[in-house]
Amino acid sequence: MRMVPRAHNEAIKRMGARIYPMNTGFIRVDKGAYITMGRDYGREVDVPDWAFLVADESERILIDTGMCETERADWHHPGSRQPEGHRIDERLGELGIKPEDINAVVFTHLHWDHCSNMKLFRNAKFYAHRRELRFALDPHPLYLKSYESKRLGVTPPFDGADFEEISGEYRLGPSMLIFPTPGHSPGHQSVAVETDKGVYVIAGDAVFSDENLEPDEHRGLSFTPMGRYVDVFDMFDSMERIFGMADRDRIFPGHGRCVGRRPVYP
Ligand SMILES: [Zn+2]
Incomplete structure (x- = not known):
């Protein structure tokens, strides 16, 4: 009789976690001030604003709730907008999920573009x-x-x-590790998700956009430090930690266009 390997049994028993990115709108930022430290100041770019649903067979967990409506967004960063259908509950609706189905919301940080509309999630722990x-x-x-x-x-x-309140590393459910990544904000944190195909990192704004995944030739670095932070050294260390945890194509920047290349991961 052939034995079925244990790992295989586990895979059958447990549907691995899946990650659904949801774009909640577009923010207009100065590229040098926010994305590429010290380069391309004065160049305005529109970046997406991501929230994520992480789902397995029992849990429905959100990472951030995204941005607000256009009027308030424009007050923050003129030119920013939330097109129709981009609000977090509308995005979840496309996946057949209602706000009351969400068990937990993990906030990478509490800037306006990551926690708007959070009170829609009345059954969730924050x-x-x-x-x-x-x-x-x-x-x-x-x-x-x-x-x-x-x-x-x-x-x-x-x-x-x-x-x-979390004060260090924190395991949430069977597949998620929340870990501190200060720098962009004082208590920023990121989320590693273990899937059947390996680890993905939802970086929040600890990795801001696509350009930060690329080497910084000028400084001789394997990644490009971003422009927006409360502590430059914490920012650098947090980025370095994230890049040590997963391949670049499995790291999701909070405002990266690359995140939208697939509707679900893995
Ligand atoms: Zn942000």
Whole structure:
């Protein structure tokens, strides 16, 4: 009698995690200030704004909830827009999923373009890093707008919400590892997802866009440091950590056009 290998049995028992990227709109940014550190200042580019659904046979978990409607987005970054059908619940609807089906939302960070409409998810636990939460509730004056601070007369999406606070690495379900990647923001975190085909990393804005996946010839680096950060050395270390965890085509930048090359991974 032939024995069925154990790994094979496991694969049959457990449908591996799958990752569905959802574009929630487009943000207009200065390329030098946000994407390519010190290069191409003054050149405006429109980048997509990704949220992700990670689904296996029992869990429906979101990584970020994406951006807001056009009027508010334009206030943040003139020229930004959320076309019809791009809001997070509309994106999920295309996959046959309702907001109440979501068990958990992991926030890479709490900038406006990653947590808008979060209160639609009334059955979900919200996960954020402790440092991010502290900073978001009382931001440095330079970051009042990024966190939609009440000091500007607006209400942030996370106002009054309950969070599960994370302070280091954190395992969520059988296939997800949340890990700290500070630099872009004080309590930024990224998510590694183990699938049947290997590890994918949902980087959030720890890797900002496509260009950051490319070598920086000028500095002799294997990746291109981005332009937007609260701490340049943390930013660099976090990028280095992410690039050590997965192949480049399995790293999803928070605002990378490359993410949209497939509707689902793996
Ligand atoms: Zn962002």
